[in-house]
Amino acid sequence: MTTGADQSVPPDGARRLLVRDLAQVVTPAGTHAPLRGAALRDVDVIEDAFVLVRDGAFEAVGRMGDLPRLEGDVEEVDGHGLSAIPGLVDCHTHPAFAGDRANEFALRAGGATYEELLAAGGGILSTTRATRAAGAAELREIVARHRDAMLTHGTTTFEGKSGYGLDHDTELAQLEAVRAAGGVPTWLGAHAVPPEQPDADTYIDWAIEHVLPEAAEIAVAADVFVERGTFDVEQARRYLIACRAAGLALRIHGDQLSEMGAVPLAVELGARSIDHLEATGPEGVAELAASNVVAVMLPVAALYLARPMPRGRALVDAGAAIALATDFNPGSAFCESLPVVWTLACTQLGLAPEEALGASTVNAAHVLGLDDRGRIAVGLRADLVLIDAPDWRHVAYHFAGDVVRSVVREGRVAHLRA
Numbered sequence: 001m002t003t004g005a006d007q008s009v010p011p012d013g014a015r016r017l018l019v020r021d022l023a024q025v026v027t028p029a030g031t032h033a034p035l036r037g038a039a040l041r042d043v044d045v046i047e048d049a050f051v052l053v054r055d056g057a058f059e060a061v062g063r064m065g066d067l068p069r070l071e072g073d074v075e076e077v078d079g080h081g082l083s084a085i086p087g088l089v090d091c092h093t094h095p096a097f098a099g100d101r102a103n104e105f106a107l108r109a110g111g112a113t114y115e116e117l118l119a120a121g122g123g124i125l126s127t128t129r130a131t132r133a134a135g136a137a138e139l140r141e142i143v144a145r146h147r148d149a150m151l152t153h154g155t156t157t158f159e160g161k162s163g164y165g166l167d168h169d170t171e172l173a174q175l176e177a178v179r180a181a182g183g184v185p186t187w188l189g190a191h192a193v194p195p196e197q198p199d200a201d202t203y204i205d206w207a208i209e210h211v212l213p214e215a216a217e218i219a220v221a222a223d224v225f226v227e228r229g230t231f232d233v234e235q236a237r238r239y240l241i242a243c244r245a246a247g248l249a250l251r252i253h254g255d256q257l258s259e260m261g262a263v264p265l266a267v268e269l270g271a272r273s274i275d276h277l278e279a280t281g282p283e284g285v286a287e288l289a290a291s292n293v294v295a296v297m298l299p300v301a302a303l304y305l306a307r308p309m310p311r312g313r314a315l316v317d318a319g320a321a322i323a324l325a326t327d328f329n330p331g332s333a334f335c336e337s338l339p340v341v342w343t344l345a346c347t348q349l350g351l352a353p354e355e356a357l358g359a360s361t362v363n364a365a366h367v368l369g370l371d372d373r374g375r376i377a378v379g380l381r382a383d384l385v386l387i388d389a390p391d392w393r394h395v396a397y398h399f400a401g402d403v404v405r406s407v408v409r410e411g412r413v414a415h416l417r418a
């Protein structure tokens, strides 16, 4: 990394922020995305460092000894004893829900079967009932609250899916709520078949005709849950092709419980990502490695449901592009913390902290189509997490620890731990 500052910068009214005396500044190396293979482990580390921000973008980064003389108003943040990493990007969340599933969690913990949970009113459709009953204003308030909770764990960019409305008004209200909170909206119109629809084919036809035209005005991507009992590959293909024709990028929830052909479908359609992959075998790993589809892993969901973990090490070693995300949702991953995901990645998926860093910054931003963030580099959007340790690897090492001291989002201090 090189410093991008002139030796004397005239005051010109620009808003500047200097984080000084940091023990470490750590960022994925290089300039391209997504990172694969050995490149995913390649990070730049500067010790005794500063980061300078100007009008929401990184202006300079370097060693304290190279800090230029700064004139004019500069807000300063003391980085003594802290390390800095890029703002985290959570590329897979379901934040637009009302109610909760605490009762279902307790029943499952007590050994209830999935059928018993459904009989007790659990599952996605219980969240659908509560979410339909909430108004648009309440959904906006809910998503903003979850965004703020994510921020305290270092997330400066989040994707948020619909999929709990499964009707015209509530699906659009969910997408609007994500957009209003500054998130990246994904239309998960094919999450489940709502009770008023007779079958999956009828529902997909209805959603394409009645929801897609307006959803495509708000969302940047479409998503489908390919699994037994929800949507099969033929239904997913039909839905995704219609969404692609409407200008949306494509995502797939696939291989969570069983291999249904979601990986070949993602490759065939040029999807941005396939997410989950707990059930993906060696053939799927090889197919993803030979493709441009990003393999998004969600280890909290696997942990929550006591499922096998996805083959993280095998995917990276085969050359696949990977990303990590929380899958934040009320049923199977009620967790906003990417640092917790890092710990699971390093202990359960066989990934190094460097790989977790790249997978939840530059690679996750790539999944969302955002090439202006994910690294601490001159000119990029100034999203920064200050870690409360002189060694950045505490993010993964301190399991569920309170590691985030403060967060800079687009050049402003957006969170400061009390």
Ligand SMILES: [Zn+2]
Residues within 6 Å of the ligand: 092, 094, 253, 327, 329
């Ligand atoms: Zn999900």
